[in-house]
Amino acid sequence: MLEILERSAIAAGRAIMEIYNAGPAVTYKADTSPVTDADHRAERIILDELATAFPDIPVIAEEAVAAGHVPNIAGKRFFLVDPLDGTKEFVERNDHFTVNIALIENGIPVAGVVHAPALRVIHAASRGMARKAPVEGGQIGSWQPIGCRPCGGRPVALISRWHNSAETLAHLAENGINDYEAVGSSLKFCLLAEGKADIYPRFSRTMEWDTAAGDAILRAAGGETIVIEGSPLAYGKRNQPNDSDFANPWFVARGRM
Structure with missing residues (x-):
């Protein structure tokens, strides 16, 4: 399955770059x-690929x-797709x-692919294994395993480039975190999974398709994404009393803290 998800992401990335350049x-x-x-x-490309390969698995696409x-995703595995995360970027x-x-099972992201076509890199994970590879000419290069780093005495945080909030900065200050970098899209999860940063607090709105693939990679790399109450961020949220379907609460993604 992961190879098909990777192939779909690469095909979508190729189409995105054609439009980006034009x-x-x-x-x-x-x-x-x-x-x-x-x-x-990009979404049409991905949906067509998934429908051909996995006709019985529903897809929630942005x-x-x-x-x-x-x-209907009740009681089922399902895919979450964001064809272009970071449209503002x-x-x-x-x-x-x-x-x-991303593939979701029982509310948990168990497989995911994040492809950054302009940066020519792809991250992927399934079955507790996370990896990264370069992409050249639409072809995936040699895969390398990745993993979260143990947090040292001075943790490095990542924040949203476009959707930062006063609450996020307050959380960093309360935890004595002074080093942080603004990064766009789901690359923040991937940087945590690679061990290049330690924590990503998100105290502003996100949707499940924004986070699921990166979250799958982070969890496979040894990290976690938790909501304010301390439980893992869940997926497939419908009929929420205080928000729309598939909206996420505030969360903290982190490596080995």
């Missing part, structure tokens, strides 16, 4: 977030949900955008 057409959703022709084209297409021509595909 100049995307940008529109805006009801929540004012941008969406481009690259989002739609743009399909925005259009009102939400399959993409529009601003910052290379920190990714293709995210």
